[in-house]
Amino acid sequence: MVISFKAPCAKLENIENLWLQLSKVACNLKCKHCYLDCHQDTRKRNFLNMDIIIKTLKTPPTELKRIYLTGGEPFLYPKINDVIKYSLIKADVTICTNGTLFNEKKAKILKEIEKSTPHKLSFKISLDHYMVGRNDEYRGQGVFKKVLNALKVARKYNFECFVTCVNLKNEDEYVIKKGFETLFANQGLDIPISNLKVVPLLKIGNYAKYYNITDNSQSVSFEDLDNFDINNLDCKTSRVITNDGVYSCPALVNDPRGRLGESISDASDSVYLETQTCYECIKRHDNLFG
Ligand code: SF4
Ligand code: SF4
Numbered sequence: 001m002v003i004s005f006k007a008p009c010a011k012l013e014n015i016e017n018l019w020l021q022l023s024k025v026a027c028n029l030k031c032k033h034c035y036l037d038c039h040q041d042t043r044k045r046n047f048l049n050m051d052i053i054i055k056t057l058k059t060p061p062t063e064l065k066r067i068y069l070t071g072g073e074p075f076l077y078p079k080i081n082d083v084i085k086y087s088l089i090k091a092d093v094t095i096c097t098n099g100t101l102f103n104e105k106k107a108k109i110l111k112e113i114e115k116s117t118p119h120k121l122s123f124k125i126s127l128d129h130y131m132v133g134r135n136d137e138y139r140g141q142g143v144f145k146k147v148l149n150a151l152k153v154a155r156k157y158n159f160e161c162f163v164t165c166v167n168l169k170n171e172d173e174y175v176i177k178k179g180f181e182t183l184f185a186n187q188g189l190d191i192p193i194s195n196l197k198v199v200p201l202l203k204i205g206n207y208a209k210y211y212n213i214t215d216n217s218q219s220v221s222f223e224d225l226d227n228f229d230i231n232n233l234d235c236k237t238s239r240v241i242t243n244d245g246v247y248s249c250p251a252l253v254n255d256p257r258g259r260l261g262e263s264i265s266d267a268s269d270s271v272y273l274e275t276q277t278c279y280e281c282i283k284r285h286d287n288l289f290g
Helices: 050-058 080-090 104-115 132-139 143-156 173-186 205-210 276-284
Strands: 017-021 066-070 092-097 121-126 160-167 196-200 238-242 245-247 259-261
Touching (some): 050 080, 050 238, 066 080, 080 104, 104 121, 160 173, 173 196
Parallel strands (some): 017 238, 066 092, 092 121, 160 196
Antiparallel strands (some): 245 259
């Protein structure tokens, strides 16, 4: 008997969002729930080759709207200012950061860089709770305070800020948003609540190790897609450039099932929704990253 397995797939429309994974999995933090299994080991850093960046952006995708600079922690990248400038010449840029390495000196430099280009620079900063203890329990002691400072500096220099919150304890999203609204107001942060993105906890990477999660076998069935608009998925409009090839979305850069080929020209394939992370995406009914 022949058993055939067929997973649903998402076909790329256009590359509107291009992600450059600058620091691979190097980070200055080691959050308990990091889906990328990031580490602080300076000997194992594997920064994205500048030649790959230049080659990728030389002829950017025709529908490109935004370049996301990500990691690990992108501010660890040695030539981060050059990458920001080069990227801003091509499209709007969002730096996805934990915020702890961002300060007034950097803000000043980045404002000058932004002014010299035709596009806008924004920040997507991680803050997993509106209460200090709940955030720092996972991200590390003192991180909450540093993130608030980073947000204040970024707003002082008029950079648009987005905040990403991982819903660590599966709390009511309405309550989370109300909590952040109060936090922003109390801190004098003019960040609209629509710029807060609450995302589900992905039980992979550090989280799986820390909490000994071994079962990651759930995948997407055709029935799961019955009432789901597949166009919401990041992998319909995004690709990630890494040192070891092009991937379907930021969540799968450590998973061979997310790898589509060597370079951006190999990125037009359909993506099979065969991982547990894909299943979490579908359940969320919205994109995880963009
Ligand atoms: S979750 Fe973000 S800040 Fe935390 S270790 Fe991972 S990459 Fe670093
Ligand atoms: S994790 Fe989500 S965005 Fe990534 S490939 Fe799967 S369905 Fe697409």
